[in-house]
Amino acid sequence: MTSGLGAALAEASSPSWARRACVGRDLASFAEVPEAAEALLGLLLDAEDTAVTRQTAEALAWVGTVAAMRLIALAVAEADDDQADWLQTGVHDALVDPGDGLDVAAVCGKLARDPEEAVRRGAADISAWVVGKGF
Template sequence: MEDFAELGLRRSIADADSPAWHVRAAAGRRLAAAPRIESVAGVLHRLLLDAEDTGVTSDTAAALLARRDLAGLRAVLAARAVASGEGTADQLAAELDCDPRWATGEDGAELIAQLRTLTSDTDPDVRNEALLRLSHLR
C-alpha cells in the first residue's frame, strides 16, 4: 500500500507542471510545506522562477519563508540570485523584503542570523544574495 504522504508529494510534483497558474501556485505551497524540501528543491526552484505568472512565484516564496528555516530562506535566495525576468526578480525581492519576521525585533534578529549563516553557503549565488540582503540593512 502506498504512503499517503508520498502520494500527495507525487501529485504536487505533477501539479507543478499544470498549465493553470493557480494549480502551480497551490503545488508550490504544498511542496514548500514538505518536511524535507531538499528532495523537491528542483521543482520549487522552477516554481519560484515561473515565467508565466508571478502569482506562482509569490505563493511559493511566501510559503518557503513561512517555514522560518534555513532551507526555505536558502531556496528563495537561490532563485532571487538567478531570476532573469524583471517581474519575477522584483516579486522575489518583495517577498524577501516583506517577510513578516521583519515586523518585530526578535524575529528580525532570527532572520538576520539566518542570512549571516547563508553568507558561508557552498552556492556562490546564495552567498552573494545573502550578503546583498545584509548590506541593505546597514
Template sequence: MDDFTERGLRDALAAAESPAWSVRAAAGRRLAAAPQIEGVAGVLHGLLLDAQDTGVTSDTVVALLARRDLAGLRAVLAARAVASDQGTADQLAAELDCDPRWATGQDGDELIVQLRTLAADSDSDVRKEALLRLARLR
C-alpha cells in the same frame, strides 16, 4: 500538506507542471510544506522562477519563508540570485523584503542570523544574495 504521502508528493509534482497558474501556485505551497524540501528543490526552483505568472512565485516564496528555516530561505535566495525575468526577480525581492519576520525585532534578528549563515553557503549564488541582503541592512 500535513500528510506528505508518496501519492501526495506525486500529485503535487504533477500539479507543478499544470498550465493553470492557480494549480502551480497550490503545488508550490504544498511542496514548500514538505518536511525535507531538498528532494523537491528543483521543482520548487522552477516554481519560484515561473515566468508565466508571478502569483506562482509569490505563493511559493511565502510558503517557503513561512517555514522559518534555512532550507526555505536558501531556496528563495537561490532563485532570486538567478532570476532573469524582471517581474519574477522583483516579486522575489518584494516577498523577501516583506517577510513578516521583519515586523518584530526578535524575529528580524532570527532572519539576520539565517542570512549570515547563508552568507557562507557553498553555493556562490546563495552566498552573493545573502551578502547583498545583509549589506542593505547596514
C-alpha cells in the same frame, strides 16, 4: 515519498497559474527533499505568472528554514529584475506578520557561509531587503 508529495510534484508544471501557486505553498515545508527543492526552484522562477513566484517565495520565507531560504537565495541569484521584485515582495509578505521564531536575517547569515557562491550572493540580497524594510 508520500503520496501527497508525489501528487504535488506532479502538479508543479500545471498549465494553471493558480494550481502552480498552490503547489508552491504545499511544497514549501518539503524544501529539504531534493525532488521538492527542484520543483520549488522552478516555481520561484516561474516564467508564466509572477503570482506563482510571489506566493512560493512567501511560503518558503514563512517556513524560514535554511533549506527554504536557500532556495529563495538561489532564485534571487538567477532571477531577472521582474522576478527579483516579486521574490522580494513574497519575502516581505511573510515578514509583515511573522510567526514564532521567523528570523530571515539570521538564516541569511548562515547562508552567507554556503559553499555555493550563488547562494551567498542571493542571501546577501535578501539580507539587504530585510534590513532595508526594518524587519
